[in-house]
Amino acid sequence: MHSPIDLHSHSNCSDGCLSPDRLVARAVDCGVAMLALTDHDTTDGLPAAQQAASDHGLCLVPGVELSVNWGKQPLHIVGLGFDAASPAIQDAIDRNTAEREERAGRIARRLEKAGIPESLAGAQGEAGEGAPGRMHFARYLVNTGVVARHQDAFRRYLGRGKPAAVASHWIDLETGVAAIRAAGGVAVFAHPLRYGMTRTRCREAVAAFAADGGEAIEVVGGTDGPNDRSAAMALARRQGLLASLGSDFHDPEFPWRDLGWLKPLPQEAAPVWDRLDPAIAEHARAVLA
Ligand code: MN
Ligand code: MN
Numbered sequence: 001m002h003s004p005i006d007l008h009s010h011s012n013c014s015d016g017c018l019s020p021d022r023l024v025a026r027a028v029d030c031g032v033a034m035l036a037l038t039d040h041d042t043t044d045g046l047p048a049a050q051q052a053a054s055d056h057g058l059c060l061v062p063g064v065e066l067s068v069n070w071g072k073q074p075l076h077i078v079g080l081g082f083d084a085a086s087p088a089i090q091d092a093i094d095r096n097t098a099e100r101e102e103r104a105g106r107i108a109r110r111l112e113k114a115g116i117p118e119s120l121a122g123a124q125g126e127a128g129e130g131a132p133g134r135m136h137f138a139r140y141l142v143n144t145g146v147v148a149r150h151q152d153a154f155r156r157y158l159g160r161g162k163p164a165a166v167a168s169h170w171i172d173l174e175t176g177v178a179a180i181r182a183a184g185g186v187a188v189f190a191h192p193l194r195y196g197m198t199r200t201r202c203r204e205a206v207a208a209f210a211a212d213g214g215e216a217i218e219v220v221g222g223t224d225g226p227n228d229r230s231a232a233m234a235l236a237r238r239q240g241l242l243a244s245l246g247s248d249f250h251d252p253e254f255p256w257r258d259l260g261w262l263k264p265l266p267q268e269a270a271p272v273w274d275r276l277d278p279a280i281a282e283h284a285r286a287v288l289a
């Protein structure tokens with residue numbers, strides 16, 4: 001169940017709990033030799049993560065997790081191995097950051113109507129210098145005793161169909177994939193089975209992603225059920241996509257989703273690192289040997 005490669009993780013530059021350098025240190029402790037930091041709509045953590053990776057002898061893959069809209073359906077697209085200084089990727093990030101800030105105001109107004117005042121300042125406090133997302137609202141609701149656990153915050157207030165659920169207007173799928181490609185990166189369809197879409201709808205979303213230039217899909221994730229790997233592999237096969245794997249680590253308090261806690265890719269999968277920088281691809285093959 002353990003993988004030396006983990007290509008999906010979050011730091012406190014988005015909604016993770018650890019600073020980039022502590023995240024890298026934990027990855028090393030967990031036996032991860034190659035890590036992608038993929039914060040939501042920010043690359044701010046990459047310089048500190050790279051510094052820590054150099055200090056620890058870990059191979060850091062530059063990453064990001066872009067929120068996009070496919071029609072009204074929100075999706076997450078991970079970008080790997082891009083140039084973070086590229087104006088294309090930073091423009092996409094800027095647009096989503098503006099939307100995240102506006103959305104936070106909408107969520108706070110809904111929470112206020114539900115009897116919970118001042119959540120915007122609370123969520124902003126949890127987010128630090130970043131834009132407040134739903135996870136920050138969830139932590140605020142836990143810390144103020146409104147709910148016991150962050151899952152309850154989603155179940156009662158923030159999740160789909162609940163009082164503080166709001167529509168999001170992210171960049172569209174095509175724009176997100178194009179931004180990653182323009183920055184020299186590989187676009188990865190994140191956690192395909194976690195959107196609550198029907199299987200048919202999910203196949204359509206992955207087909208649209210591939211038509212827009214998406215090249216890879218997460219076949220192995222940190223919270224997979226027993227049949228998820230084969231279902232995700234079927235989606236990869238159908239569109240001829242490369243395969244990625246990542247824990248989606250956020251918080252040491254969620255031990256079921258720890259760094260590197262992953263099944264291996266299926267034998268038949270073509271791994272995404274073969275499309276990354278040749279030095280990274282070689283490193284990946286070496287740590288798996
Ligand atoms: Mn998150
Ligand atoms: Mn995600």
Ligand code: MN
Pocket residue numbers: 008009010065248
């Ligand atoms: Mn994620």
